[in-house]
Amino acid sequence: TAPAHWLFGDQLGPHFLTPGAGGPGRDAPVVMIESRAVFRRHRFHRAKAHLVLSAMRHRAAELDGRVRYMRAETYREGLREAVGDAPVTVHHPTSYAAARLVRALPGVRVLPARGFLLPHEDFRVWADGHGGGRLRQEDFYHWVRRALDLLMDGDTPAGGHWNHDHANREPPPRKTATLGAPAPYRPREDDIDAEVRADLDRWEREEGIRFVGRDGPRLFPASRREALAALRRFTEHRLAGFGPHEDAMLAADPVMSHSLLSSSLNLGLLDPAECVTAAEDAWRAGRAPVNSAEGFVRQIAGWREYVWQLYWYFGDDYRHRNALRHDAPLPDWFRELDADAVTARCLATVLAQVRDTGWTHHIPRLMVLGGFALQRGWDPRELTDWFHRGFVDGYDWVMVPNVTGMSQYADGGRMTTKPYTSGGAYIHRMSDLCAGCAYRPTDRTGDRACPYTTGYWSFAHRHRALLAGNQRTVRAVQGLDRLGDLDDVLATDRRWDEAPP
Ligand code: FAD
Numbered sequence: 001t002a003p004a005h006w007l008f009g010d011q012l013g014p015h016f017l018t019p020g021a022g023g024p025g026r027d028a029p030v031v032m033i034e035s036r037a038v039f040r041r042h043r044f045h046r047a048k049a050h051l052v053l054s055a056m057r058h059r060a061a062e063l064d065g066r067v068r069y070m071r072a073e074t075y076r077e078g079l080r081e082a083v084g085d086a087p088v089t090v091h092h093p094t095s096y097a098a099a100r101l102v103r104a105l106p107g108v109r110v111l112p113a114r115g116f117l118l119p120h121e122d123f124r125v126w127a128d129g130h131g132g133g134r135l136r137q138e139d140f141y142h143w144v145r146r147a148l149d150l151l152m153d154g155d156t157p158a159g160g161h162w163n164h165d166h167a168n169r170e171p172p173p174r175k176t177a178t179l180g181a182p183a184p185y186r187p188r189e190d191d192i193d194a195e196v197r198a199d200l201d202r203w204e205r206e207e208g209i210r211f212v213g214r215d216g217p218r219l220f221p222a223s224r225r226e227a228l229a230a231l232r233r234f235t236e237h238r239l240a241g242f243g244p245h246e247d248a249m250l251a252a253d254p255v256m257s258h259s260l261l262s263s264s265l266n267l268g269l270l271d272p273a274e275c276v277t278a279a280e281d282a283w284r285a286g287r288a289p290v291n292s293a294e295g296f297v298r299q300i301a302g303w304r305e306y307v308w309q310l311y312w313y314f315g316d317d318y319r320h321r322n323a324l325r326h327d328a329p330l331p332d333w334f335r336e337l338d339a340d341a342v343t344a345r346c347l348a349t350v351l352a353q354v355r356d357t358g359w360t361h362h363i364p365r366l367m368v369l370g371g372f373a374l375q376r377g378w379d380p381r382e383l384t385d386w387f388h389r390g391f392v393d394g395y396d397w398v399m400v401p402n403v404t405g406m407s408q409y410a411d412g413g414r415m416t417t418k419p420y421t422s423g424g425a426y427i428h429r430m431s432d433l434c435a436g437c438a439y440r441p442t443d444r445t446g447d448r449a450c451p452y453t454t455g456y457w458s459f460a461h462r463h464r465a466l467l468a469g470n471q472r473t474v475r476a477v478q479g480l481d482r483l484g485d486l487d488d489v490l491a492t493d494r495r496w497d498e499a500p501p
Contacts, residue, residue, distance in 0.1 A: 001029075003086065004030065004068075004088045005028040005031070006033070006108070007031070007090075008098065010268050013224055016115070016268055025089070031067070031078075032067055032068070033079060034069070034072070035078060036207075042389050045211065046200060048358050049211060050193070053200075056069075057196065061192065068083075075101060079105065083107075085107060090111065091112070092111065094396070094397045095396035096396070115265075115271065117305050118147065120312055123309040140302065148276075148301070150301055151293065158283075158290070168292075171248055172249065174432075178252055179241065179257060181257045182233075182237040184230070184259075185230040186219055187219075187230075213356070214355060219392075220263040221264045224269050227261075231264075231278060234259045235287075238259070239257075239287070239296060242292040244291070244292075249364060266393045266395055266398065279296045280297065304398075307397070307398055307402060308398070310415065311401055314405075322410050326377040326408070327379050328377045330386060334386070337351055338351075343438050346433035347451075350369060359391060366406070367427065370407030371420065371422060372455065374420070374459065384399050384400060384404055387399050387402075388403075418472040419463070422452065423441065426452075437450075439451065444483075449492045457486065457490070460477060460480045461486065
C-alpha cells in the first residue's frame with residue numbers, strides 16, 4: 001500500500017489529495033495532527049483557533065475511515081503515534097518553521113507545494129531575470145496572466161487594459177451608511193463547532209491556554225462545501241460590485257463588496273485557480289464588469305501569489321529586517337484589542353472589527369492599523385506576530401511580506417516603492433470614519449488634533465532623509481518644510497506615545 005499522507009491544517013481541500021505527479025499515493029491513508037503546543041506557545045484570536053480546528057475536524061469527518069486524526073502535544077509526537085517509523089509523504093508546508101520540521105523528521109518525503117498558481121522554480125527564473133532586488137508587482141502580474149492565459153484575448157489583456165485600478169479607487173457613497181451590496185455567505189454552526197467551542201473553553205479553564213478576541217458564531221467557511229457556497233455567492237451576486245469601492249471604508253459596513261474568501265483560500269479549502277476562473281467566467285458571461293473581475297483576479301493572481309512567492313524568494317531572514325530601526329513595543333491596549341480604550345473613531349472601529357471577527361479588509365489593515373504602527377515606530381516583528389495570531393487568514397507566509405514589507409517598509413523598499421502611511425485627510429476621503437470623531441483630520445495641534453495627521457508629520461520628520469530621496473515621497477518633505485508649527489505638531493504627537501489615541 002501507498003505510504004500514509006500527512007495533511008497540515010492549511011491543506012484541507014480535495015486538491016491536496018489528488019494522486020498523480022507530485023501527489024500522494026492513490027487511497028493513501030491520511031494523517032492529521034492537532035498540536036496543542038501551537039496554542040500554548042502563541043496567543044491566537046479565539047475565532048481563528050475555532051476556525052482552524054473546526055475546519056480540520058470537518059475534513060477529518062469527510063475522510064472518515066481513511067484518516068488517523070491525532071490530538072497530540074507536538075507534531076512530532078502525533079506523527080510517531082500515528083505511523084511509528086513507517087514512511088509518510090507530505091506536501092511542502094507553508095512556513096519555514098514547518099518546512100524545517102518535516103525535513104528533520106525521519107521517513108518524511110516532501111512533495112511539491114500545492115494551493116498556489118505557479119511553482120517556485122518558475123518564479124525564481126522570472127525574478128532572477130527581472131533584477132532580483134527590485135521586482136515590480138505589476139510586471140509579475142502581467143507575467144502570471146500570460147503564463148496562465150488568465151483574462152487574456154490572445155496576447156492582449158481582455159477588456160483592453162491590464163489594470164483597472166483607476167476605476168477601483170472610489171471613495172464610499174456619502175449618503176448611505178452601507179454600500180448596499182447583497183449579503184455575503186455566512187455558515188451555520190454545527191455539532192463540530194459546539195465540540196470545538198467546548199474544547200477551547202476547557203483549554204482556557206484547565207490548561208491556562210490564553211486567547212484574544214471574541215469567538216462569536218463562526219463567520220467563515222470550515223468545509224469544502226461551505227467554501228464553495230461562499231465562492232458561488234460571491235461570484236454570482238457580489239463580484240459585480242467588487243471593484244469601484246475596493247479601497248473605501250464604512251463604519252457600519254466592514255465587508256462592503258469584499259469576497260471574504262482569504263481564510264478559505266489559506267486553509268486550502270479553495271484553490272486559487274478555481275477562484276480566478278470563476279471571476280473570469282462571470283465577466284465573460286456578462287455578470288460582472290471588467291474592472292471588478294480584473295480587480296479580483298489581480299488580488300489573487302497578482303497579490304496573493306506574489307506574496308507567497310516572495311516569502312520563499314526573500315528567505316527566512318527577511319522577517320528580521322528593520323530598515324527604519326523601529327523598536328517600540330506594542331502597547332497593551334493594541335495587543336489586547338481594547339477598542340474601548342481608543343478615542344479615534346477609525347482606529348476604535350477597526351480594532352473592534354478585529355476583536356469581534358478576526359477580520360477587516362485590506363485598507364483598514366494597511367492604512368489604519370499598519371499606518372498607525374508605522375507612525376508610532378512599533379517593532380515590525382512584534383507587529384507581524386500580532387497580525388499573524390489575530391487574523392482568521394493569518395499565516396506566516398502571508399503576514400511576513402505583507403507586514404514586514406508592504407505595511408512597515410522594514411525591508412527598505414524591496415517589496416514596495418514607498419512607505420504606506422497617511423494623515424487623517426486620506427482616511428476622511430476614503431471613509432465615513434471621521435464623522436462624529438472627537439478629532440478633526442485637518443487639525444494638527446490642540447485638543448482635536450488627529451493622531452494620524454500628527455503621526456504622519458512626525459513620521460515624515462523622523463525619516464526626512466529617506467523620504468526626500470524617493471520621487472514618490474518627496475512631496476511629504478516639501479510639505480514638512482512648509483509647516484510653520486512643526487515643534488507644536490511633534491509635541492502634540494508625543495501624547496500618543498503615552499496613551500491610546
Ligand atoms: P478581497 O478584497 O476580496 O480580495 C480577494 C483575495 O485576494 C483575498 O481573499 C486574498 O486571498 C487575496 N489577497 C489580496 N491581497 C492580498 C495580499 N496582500 N496578500 C495575500 N492575499 C491577498 N491576507 C491574507 O490572506 N492573510 C493575511 O494574513 C493578510 N495580512 C495582511 C496584513 C496587512 C498589513 C495587509 C495590508 C494585508 C494583509 N492581507 C492578508 C491581504 C488582504 O488584506 C486580505 O487578503 C483581505 O483583506 C482578505 O479579505 P477578502 O478575502 O475579503 O479579500
